[in-house]
Amino acid sequence: MNPTRAEIDLSKLEFNFNQIKKHLHKNNPRKKIKICGVVKANAYGHGIQEISKKLISIGADYLGVANYDEAIKLRADIPDASILVFGTLIHSKLKPAAYVKRLLKNDLIATVASLETARFLDYYSKKIGKKFKVHIKVDTGMKRIGFDVKWAFKNIAQVFTYKNLEVEGIYTHFATSESNDKTFAKQQLNKFRELLHQLKKSGMEFPIVHTANSGAVLDLKDSYFDMVRPGLILYGYYPSDNNIKNIQLEPVMNLKSKVTYIKRVEPNTSISYGRDYYTDERSFIGSIPIGYGDGFWRVFSNRGKVFINGKLYPIVGNITMDWLMVNLGEKSNVRVGDDVLLMGNENNYAIGADKLARMAKSIPYEICCAVADRVQRIYLDNKKTL
Numbered sequence: 001m002n003p004t005r006a007e008i009d010l011s012k013l014e015f016n017f018n019q020i021k022k023h024l025h026k027n028n029p030r031k032k033i034k035i036c037g038v039v040k041a042n043a044y045g046h047g048i049q050e051i052s053k054k055l056i057s058i059g060a061d062y063l064g065v066a067n068y069d070e071a072i073k074l075r076a077d078i079p080d081a082s083i084l085v086f087g088t089l090i091h092s093k094l095k096p097a098a099y100v101k102r103l104l105k106n107d108l109i110a111t112v113a114s115l116e117t118a119r120f121l122d123y124y125s126k127k128i129g130k131k132f133k134v135h136i137k138v139d140t141g142m143k144r145i146g147f148d149v150k151w152a153f154k155n156i157a158q159v160f161t162y163k164n165l166e167v168e169g170i171y172t173h174f175a176t177s178e179s180n181d182k183t184f185a186k187q188q189l190n191k192f193r194e195l196l197h198q199l200k201k202s203g204m205e206f207p208i209v210h211t212a213n214s215g216a217v218l219d220l221k222d223s224y225f226d227m228v229r230p231g232l233i234l235y236g237y238y239p240s241d242n243n244i245k246n247i248q249l250e251p252v253m254n255l256k257s258k259v260t261y262i263k264r265v266e267p268n269t270s271i272s273y274g275r276d277y278y279t280d281e282r283s284f285i286g287s288i289p290i291g292y293g294d295g296f297w298r299v300f301s302n303r304g305k306v307f308i309n310g311k312l313y314p315i316v317g318n319i320t321m322d323w324l325m326v327n328l329g330e331k332s333n334v335r336v337g338d339d340v341l342l343m344g345n346e347n348n349y350a351i352g353a354d355k356l357a358r359m360a361k362s363i364p365y366e367i368c369c370a371v372a373d374r375v376q377r378i379y380l381d382n383k384k385t386l
């Protein structure tokens, strides 16, 4: 079997979830705030089914996914949970009646970000004879999807006239909650509050109001309302170095492989494609079967390091699609079959996705999501490790 795998420790997910719960309670002791675990993009690369099952078993109230395909697939494994779809419906090219029937049968909660979607769902739900549960999305500054907050009142009032929709929630999304400077996030929040106030005055209220992604959960306690929507912090990383590190988090994924080939080479030997690296001295070179085809970025070539038996070794030469090479030094105790930690945290040896992201001029989100489908996910529940 290919030794390259992503070990996903569900007890660390539970630890992070409980850290979030404690933090919410500390900041808002008088209210139980619901948690929508964000599991889109294959649970940020961690595997949507197992992560979702675990989140529901430890008390997540909702699951958040990006689109209807993710939601329908997830429903097969999670029969009961509330699944909120953040994306919009693409109405074209569909057999609309059959499609809406399928969504209703899967008991999904839709985001309504336009009147077209509202009308569409209302029209076909009426034909099917079942109300469609929806959350209204308001754009307060992200400029992605949502009713523009400036005109939202009128549009939302219109949505309320559609009798085959059950308006369960309303939400917005922050553009900069991970930033040091919370000015823009606070402006978004104020606009949203003002809209809620106007809507309430006209009798439009919502059982579930929500705004907070990870950055806001950490640093913007005024944003909690009835529910929060953390993604990245569930998986053990802070969205950015700017967030106050006010809760302890444990990276859930360890990306690992094994040394599968070792050779000794002479000084001045080039390694890998392009011959960008030459050995200084006689060296042992270890080959590890993981490459950019597994989602381990080529940008780490000649820059990244990996842990083998608790010691860091440099990645040398260009990372290839299926392999990378490390320089094990002039003398080496490393053997074929030894475990290699490429990303994560084990026995206090840490190479976080955050660190890799800095090296790649990226963000930990992208590094985690990049782990390819061909990498086997192995699920552990190591309570004793925490």
Ligand SMILES: Cc1ncc(COP(=O)(O)O)c(C=O)c1O
Pocket: 038, 064, 086, 173, 212, 213, 214, 215, 229, 230, 231, 232, 233, 239
């Ligand atoms: C609508 C929505 N809510 C919540 C999240 C979770 O964000 P984060 O991973 O920063 O917590 C996302 C992810 O981008 C999102 O699109």
